[in-house]
Amino acid sequence: MDLNYSPEDIEFRDKTRRWLEANVPTQELATLEERKAWHRKLYEAGYVGTLWPREFGGWGASPMQQAIVQDEMARVSAPPPINGLGIGFIGPTIIVHGTDWQKQRYLKKMLTAEEIWCQLYSEPNAGSDLASLRTRAEDQGDHFLVNGQKIWTSSGPISDWGILLARTDPKVAKHKGIACFLLNMRQPGVDVRPLRQITGSSLFSEVFMTNARAEKRDLIGGLTQGWEIAQTTLGWERGANSLGRVTRYAIAFTQLVRAAKELKRGGRPLFDDPVVRAKLGRIYADLEVQRYAGLRVLSALLKSDSPGAASSITKLSYTEFEKRYYELALEILGHRGQLISAREEFEEVDTSSGEPGTWATAFLWSRAGTIYSGSSEIQKNIIGERVLGLPKEVRADRLKA
Amino acid sequence: MDFSFSPDQQLLKNSARAFLDEHMKPAAVRLLWDDPRGDSDTLWKEMAQLGWLGLSLPEAYGGSALGMVEAAILLDELGRAACPGPYWPTVLAATAIERAGSDAQKKRWLSAVATGDARATIALLDADLDWNPEAMTTRAEKSGSGFTLSGTKQFVPWAHVANVLLVPAKTTDGLTLFLVDPAAAGLTLEPAPVMDLATRLTIVKLDRVAVPADGVLGGPGQAGPLLAELLRRGAVGAAAEMLGAARRCLDMAVEYAKVREQFGQPIGSFQAIRHKCADMLLEVENSHSAVYYAAWALDAKAEDAALAASVAKAYVGDAARKVCGEAIQIHGGIGFTWEYDLHLYFKRAKALEPLYGDGDYHRELIVRAVAG
Numbered sequence: 001m002d003l004n005y006s007p008e009d010i011e012f013r014d015k016t017r018r019w020l021e022a023n024v025p026t027q028e029l030a031t032l033e034e035r036k037a038w039h040r041k042l043y044e045a046g047y048v049g050t051l052w053p054r055e056f057g058g059w060g061a062s063p064m065q066q067a068i069v070q071d072e073m074a075r076v077s078a079p080p081p082i083n084g085l086g087i088g089f090i091g092p093t094i095i096v097h098g099t100d101w102q103k104q105r106y107l108k109k110m111l112t113a114e115e116i117w118c119q120l121y122s123e124p125n126a127g128s129d130l131a132s133l134r135t136r137a138e139d140q141g142d143h144f145l146v147n148g149q150k151i152w153t154s155s156g157p158i159s160d161w162g163i164l165l166a167r168t169d170p171k172v173a174k175h176k177g178i179a180c181f182l183l184n185m186r187q188p189g190v191d192v193r194p195l196r197q198i199t200g201s202s203l204f205s206e207v208f209m210t211n212a213r214a215e216k217r218d219l220i221g222g223l224t225q226g227w228e229i230a231q232t233t234l235g236w237e238r239g240a241n242s243l244g245r246v247t248r249y250a251i252a253f254t255q256l257v258r259a260a261k262e263l264k265r266g267g268r269p270l271f272d273d274p275v276v277r278a279k280l281g282r283i284y285a286d287l288e289v290q291r292y293a294g295l296r297v298l299s300a301l302l303k304s305d306s307p308g309a310a311s312s313i314t315k316l317s318y319t320e321f322e323k324r325y326y327e328l329a330l331e332i333l334g335h336r337g338q339l340i341s342a343r344e345e346f347e348e349v350d351t352s353s354g355e356p357g358t359w360a361t362a363f364l365w366s367r368a369g370t371i372y373s374g375s376s377e378i379q380k381n382i383i384g385e386r387v388l389g390l391p392k393e394v395r396a397d398r399l400k401a
Numbered sequence: 402m403d404f405s406f407s408p409d410q411q412l413l414k415n416s417a418r419a420f421l422d423e424h425m426k427p428a429a430v431r432l433l434w435d436d437p438r439g440d441s442d443t444l445w446k447e448m449a450q451l452g453w454l455g456l457s458l459p460e461a462y463g464g465s466a467l468g469m470v471e472a473a474i475l476l477d478e479l480g481r482a483a484c485p486g487p488y489w490p491t492v493l494a495a496t497a498i499e500r501a502g503s504d505a506q507k508k509r510w511l512s513a514v515a516t517g518d519a520r521a522t523i524a525l526l527d528a529d530l531d532w533n534p535e536a537m538t539t540r541a542e543k544s545g546s547g548f549t550l551s552g553t554k555q556f557v558p559w560a561h562v563a564n565v566l567l568v569p570a571k572t573t574d575g576l577t578l579f580l581v582d583p584a585a586a587g588l589t590l591e592p593a594p595v596m597d598l599a600t601r602l603t604i605v606k607l608d609r610v611a612v613p614a615d616g617v618l619g620g621p622g623q624a625g626p627l628l629a630e631l632l633r634r635g636a637v638g639a640a641a642e643m644l645g646a647a648r649r650c651l652d653m654a655v656e657y658a659k660v661r662e663q664f665g666q667p668i669g670s671f672q673a674i675r676h677k678c679a680d681m682l683l684e685v686e687n688s689h690s691a692v693y694y695a696a697w698a699l700d701a702k703a704e705d706a707a708l709a710a711s712v713a714k715a716y717v718g719d720a721a722r723k724v725c726g727e728a729i730q731i732h733g734g735i736g737f738t739w740e741y742d743l744h745l746y747f748k749r750a751k752a753l754e755p756l757y758g759d760g761d762y763h764r765e766l767i768v769r770a771v772a773g
Contacts, residue, residue: 001410001470002403003697009402064402257772271772274765281764284771285715288708289687292694299404313683320683377672383682384675388655391670 003295005064012065016072019045024078028356032082032158039081039113047073048081049091049111051240056095057108063240063301067294070244073354074251080354085154086110086117088240090163097180097221097229106161106182118159120150120183120207121230128378130165131174131227132397137166137181137214144168144219146183146212152372156192156205159185164214165230168223174397178226182218189213199357199364200340242294245318248350249287249325252362256280256329258346263336270332279328286325290318309386312379319369320376322352326363333359404693410474417478420451425482427742433485434598434745440486440562448488449517458495462511468700469634473641473692480645483749485599487520487559489638493631494521494567497578501619501627506580510565523567523631524554524605525757532758534569534576534628539607541570541577547613548572550579553606558756560603561590567618568607574622579612586610597752599745633707635757636714637695643721644688646750650728651681653743657732668731677727684720691716708770711763718760721750 005013023045029035042048050066052058073080081087091110094102109115126133135148146166153162162183169177185192189212194202221229257280260271270276297314330337337359342348347358351365370376384390392398406414424444433439448454457472458464472492479488495514498506498521513519527537539552550570560566566581583590587610593602619627655678658669668674695713698706725747729736736743754760 001406001693001697003694003703004701005402253771260772277768278761278764280772281715281767284767285712285764288712289691289716292690292709293687295402295694296404296690299402302402303405310686313686316679317683317687377676380676380679381672383679384669384672388675388678388682390655390658390675390678391667393670393672393675394666 009062009064009068012061013068013072016047016069017075019047020072020076020078024076029079035079035082036113038079039083042081043112049087052087052091052107052111053095056091056103057111064298066240067243067298070241071247074244074247074350077251077350077354077356081113082155082158083110083113083116085119086161090117090119093163093180093220093229094182097225099217101217102182102220115160116155116158118153118155118162118185118207120153120162120164122152123149124151128375129397130230131178133165133167133178135164135166135209136170137164137168137179139168139223143216144181144214146181146189146209146214148209150207150209151195151204153192153205153207154203156185156207157194159192161185162207163220165226166214168226172224175227176224178230179223180220180226180229181214182220183209183212183214184218187212197364198367199351199361201355242297242314243291244354245352246287246291246294248352248354249290249322252325252329252349253280253284253287255346255349256283256332259333259336259344262344262346263333276332279332283325283328286321290321293317309382312374312382313387315373316376316379316383322366322369326359326366329359330363337363404690406470406474410471413471414474414478416451417453417475418481420447421478421482421484425484427483427745430483430485430599430742430745438562439598439601440559444484444486445520446517448486449515453488454491454517455515457492458499458511458515462499462507463515464511469637469696470693470700472638473696476638476641477645477648477692480642480749480753481649481746483599483646483649483745485601487522487562489635489642490522490558490563491520493635493638494523494563494565496634497523497567497618497627497631498580500630501578501623503615505615506618510580513564519564520559520562521565521567522557522559522563523635524557524560524569525628525632525635526555526557528553528555530555532632532762534625534632537569537571537576539568539570541572541579541612543572544611547611547616548577548579550581550607550610550612553604555604556593556602556755557605558603559601560605561592561601566605568605569624569628572621574620576624576628577621578618578624578627580616580618581607581610581612585612595752597748599749600752600756602752629707632757633710634699636763637692637699637710639753639756640688640695640713640717641692643717643750643753644685644692646746646753647681647688647717647721647724648685649746650725650743650750651678651685653746654678654681654728654731674731677731681724681727684724688717688720708767711758711766711770714758715760715763715767718754722754725750 046059047069049058050061050069054060123133137144137146162185164181164183165178167177168179189210191208193206195204196202261269263270339358340360342358349359349362350356351362452465455464456467459466498510541548541550566583568579568581587608589606591604595602658674661668691713695709698709735741
């Protein structure tokens with residue numbers, strides 16, 4: 001065991017910190033063009049596509065350095081780059097499963113955010129049971145005709161391309177008749193309708209595909225390999241944000257302490273109340289454990305030990321923690337925690353995804369993590385079956401298959 | 402950045418597991434539960450031969466000068482076995498003597514600990530249930546060249562088998578540590594009837610107990626920082642033992658869920674049970690991260706070492722209680738019986754929860770450290 005950062009990592013952190021302090025935008029990025037410009041600046045400095053191989057335009061750095069970038073960005077509340085899904089997992093999917101043509105055509109423009117990507121997986125009736133998806137892709141000879149509806153699509157309105165799971169063979173078992181495509185979002189058959197979330201903002205959309213066209217050259221893998229591809233590439237991004245996320249939690253904790261020192265009850269600061277102190281201590285212990293666990297994941301990644309199904313533990317751990325965290329914070333803050341625009345500086349808090357807001361938005365956003373990318377219940381099923389080796393449950397769809 | 406054990410550390414873990422699997426089966430634990438003294442001379446000598454008792458001691462005294470990570474690895478396995486005996490109190494006391502003792506004190510005790518000829522313990526909890534050493538009411542009055550100690554020390558682990566007690570008391574100079582002979586006049590030991598018979602606790606009453614001048618460990622008034630460090634090390638060690646007990650309970654629950662059938666299926670196929678097991682694994686893995694991070698931080702003298710020790714104790718105390726409790730729930734009625742072994746580990750974890758500072762105490766330390 002040696003939990004010291006290597007001299008190279010320390011140097012890399014110093015360099016990253018200096019660069020960010022000199023370059024981080026001082027004004028809020030108002031337009032998509034400004035965000036793209038910031039993204040490109042980050043990319044050119046080596047802070048986007050950090051983990052990608054150099055041959056595909058990336059920087060070939062280690063998972064630790066990637067985590068350090070995220071951590072330093074969180075430290076100065078830098079606006080996140082765009083195209084997170086593209087760079088985090090769609091690009092890696094193309095790198096692992098795509099054709100040479102696809103790699104040439106898509107990867108560089110994804111890295112530079114010249115083209116924005118979204119994910120077209122979930123459907124209104126295919127959430128946790130993703131494999132039951134109904135969007136169809138019919139072979140028309142020179143292309144595929146796509147019909148169906150997707151939902152919970154992040155960055156929908158600004159996306160140029162999407163990675164799509166669609167059914168190519170309805171007659172075989174549900175996991176087997178699915179293919180994976182790259183779909184042009186800028187075509188008449190694709191209609192994107194933003195969904196308003198409980199935070200009030202619209203990060204997600206519904207996507208309707210009516211006789212949309214997917215080109216033959218944009219099929220990834222074989223006609224029946226979509227499910228397999230979706231399963232094997234979900235693991236790429238784990239660990240990248242492990243330090244940055246905790247730093248955001250820690251910055252929020254500093255804000256919470258400030259609030260507890262400013263706000264009074266019965267003439268004395270909340271901070272002097274042993275009940276409040278006990279809650280703060282509980283939050284901080286939990287927060288630190290998330291950091292230690294993140295370091296452990298990074299250490300495994302550095303040794304190329306693929307975390308595999310164990311990454312479900314990480315996801316379950318931090319998303320459930322985040323709910324506990326903001327619940328306790330809002331218990332302490334009372335009405336002050338429910339303001340949706342900040343009046344005092346200590347009321348300003350970024351969400352765990354790096355979006356600026358208040359305690360209320362961070363609290364509301366904390367409900368997302370245990371649902372997206374496989375709900376907590378799905379993660380527990382994976383942990384139970386694949387890590388602990390518990391017997392598979394008897395399920396109606398398995399009986400039929 | 403390497404969070405995994407080195408080959409030597411892995412070897413230590415494997416050999417401890419193998420030894421305890423053979424010599425500390427549940428039946429052996431139960432024999433010691435039924436024993437009035439509660440620990441075994443044979444086992445103690447074997448631990449000495451394996452190098453466990455001298456693990457953290459300098460080589461000059463027959464030790465191997467290893468760190469807190471190695472101690473935690475061993476304690477993790479001892480917790481997994483619910484192994485009864487004064488291992489950790491003795492090692493902690495020896496650490497104190499090694500840090501603060503005179504040459505004569507070290508000569509007298511350290512080799513004896515390493516060879517298995519002496520047991521020791523530290524009386525950290527005073528008359529009231531405050532782990533803050535400053536709160537103690539036990540006094541040491543100057544008397545001739547030595548001192549006389551009066552007060553009460555509560556729930557001292559394994560004092561009834563110790564050859565020497567480390568007793569902190571307040572002198573006019575402040576907090577001072579004393580090496581006290583348990584057979585000294587005026588000292589009474591009263592066993593506390595607790596539910597975990599693998600962790601024997603004793604109330605130590607001191608009524609003008611004479612301690613000679615060479616029984617002062619370190620200078621008078623100098624014990625504060627050492628006591629704080631002992632509490633930190635003690636806390637991390639206890640957390641490691643709780644982690645081991647929790648992992649044992651998780652393993653038993655998972656095995657049981659695979660074979661126990663109800664409604665025509667193994668109960669582990671039901672999400673109600675499987676999700677419990679997943680939650681338990683999450684707590685065990687997080688506890689692993691907390692324990693070994695804290696142990697490493699103590700060894701590396703990292704600036705967050707004290708914080709990490711408190712984090713580990715506070716977090717793992719809660720986690721182990723949850724995991725061991727859920728293991729009983731998964732077992733149902735059989736888990737509630739005396740005959741089934743689960744309660745050995747459940748009680749072991751529970752007994753360690755208040756030791757070396759309970760969760761509330763450590764959470765308060767955390768808040769002081771990070772927020773003032």
